[in-house]
Amino acid sequence: MKVAVVVDWLTVYSGAERVVEQILQLYPEADLFSLIDFLQDDQRAFLNGKQATTSFIQRMPFARTRYRSYLPFMPLAIEQFDLSRYDLVISSSHAVAKGVLTGPDQLHICYIHSPVRYAWDLQHQYLMQSGLSKGLKNWIARWSLHYIRNFDARSSLGVNIFIANSEFIARRVQKCYRRPAEVVYPPVNINDFSLQRDKQNFYVAASRMVPYKRMELIAEAFRHMPDRHLVIIGDGPDLDKVRASAAGASNISVTGFLPFVQMKRYMQDAKAFVFAAEEDFGITPVEAMACGTPVIAYGKGGALETVIDGKTGFFFPEQTSESLIQAIERFENVGHSISPDSCREQAEHFSVELFRERFSRTVDAAIHEFQLISSSTLAGV
Template structure:
């Protein structure tokens, strides 16, 4: 029997990368699990099916439960301490250091890459600005630390035998940062959680965490200038005040704040179109909208390029601006219409079962 180890970065919540890990664990139920640290709350541990991960020394560092990310500079060393010599295949799920796990001759390492370390590469300057580290000794130390991380990140990118990006966008980032070619395996999406609905209501929908790069306020400004169309806005976050300010006085824009999952599903199923203005690594929310039979109007960079089939399941706009969004919405309304069945068929490309089968085929080959 093939002996398999799965290496995950850290466990503190059930979020996007953990949904990928969940499908890896289903695909390989006999695999052993390694993680730098495990602070998952009890009510979110169900997807582990009773597994207890083998953790690193990060688990025992002072204040790690609340501040394990502060030990970022030690994480490359920590992942290299895992003894994986007893396994035939190592499967890593990486957005920081997991792909740096050490394997030897005769072992196969397949690394599923959510993204190269963004704060160490092209988003370094944004990270320094947002952290208030643009000048001074602390800034200098942080820049030195990020420089060292980049050196390790690029060197350790040579370790996996196979690199898989979660989109063509991430595969390009891998090529740019690491100088390696990567295959593409889209992340698994729970399509059954968003059943298709043919009958649509009159509203458009934007639903996401409200952080700066999501550009939700742009969508709100665009619809505030189109008072004949109704926009519903679901979600909250640090950019919430900017979103509400953009909606002020617009009777056709309804800012709902955080909604339950059931409410989100209903809003998505009944929307005329789902509007997405972010440059996202992939964009699971867009696939969920397609599963519900809802067309997409999305910014034409990042993961949206892999998801939207222009003219058949939605359309793409070419710049993050109010006029571009308004023009795309008007183009959508003037078009011949998009069938919910076409959207659902498109979403089937991103199923959980398809993800598991692709990984199983790679491990078995």
């Protein structure tokens, strides 16, 4: 079969890119398509040397740094890819990748990280956190998101099979598209992390600094716990806000970006990993557990499927500093009962090997069913 792999954009190596990496391992002859591809040469190893066919957005002014500003043009751009010569189209989508045009004799399987979250149930949160809740910009943003939402719903009809990255996202797919979705958890490179049983007396939080990660909430909580030490790792647009939240608190260190080896060392040494986002899946909590480190997480979204309350960590029910503080105190009182080995064992349920096995099995089943339906249709004719 001729296979095409379609992604939203290629700018960094992160969670969605890890999925693409494994898909390309399973289908090494596949051709790659992306709205834009601005990966540096030293970041391209996960693509097996492939160069993506890109859209007109690649050539737009400031596209390298401001590509998200072209969101209203992305539905048009993704529809311009000519995939008519491919038998199997696999899209890895959190924005518009699943909107590629395919015909009735082509099988389109979408690995969906989420329906466009900022156009559906998180729209109001997105507008507020982006400073777009008032004035003319508010109405322009609302119109753009309305357009994206309509495109997102319409383009779901062109997908034969949805594969969701969690049960949480499968429920969102059902809500937004009225479609079922198989669940295949994304790959986590468990072998990159080693179990460490001896812990030091500090907490760690690591994430890209963007609004929905709620890193400033974690800093605010630890400001009220001067005897609890916290290390915050990461970079991004909200880094200055997080540093402002931690300003004057001697028990909080904000490192900014750290190389992987250093970040891993902190995750191995920490007494617990703190996670405050409502995440679709959430890879970093699994990485922390792979180090034998318990996770204190907001009890919503994908974390509910990776962290086991009382066995590999604890949940806090509200995204408030007060709720997080209560979870930290609970951990301080009874967290000694959590075994590093139990954390590691739980993390191993999300390995790269299991992803490949589950994903390929789901795709093979979809191909078999699609071919049976096609054969039956031809026989009927």
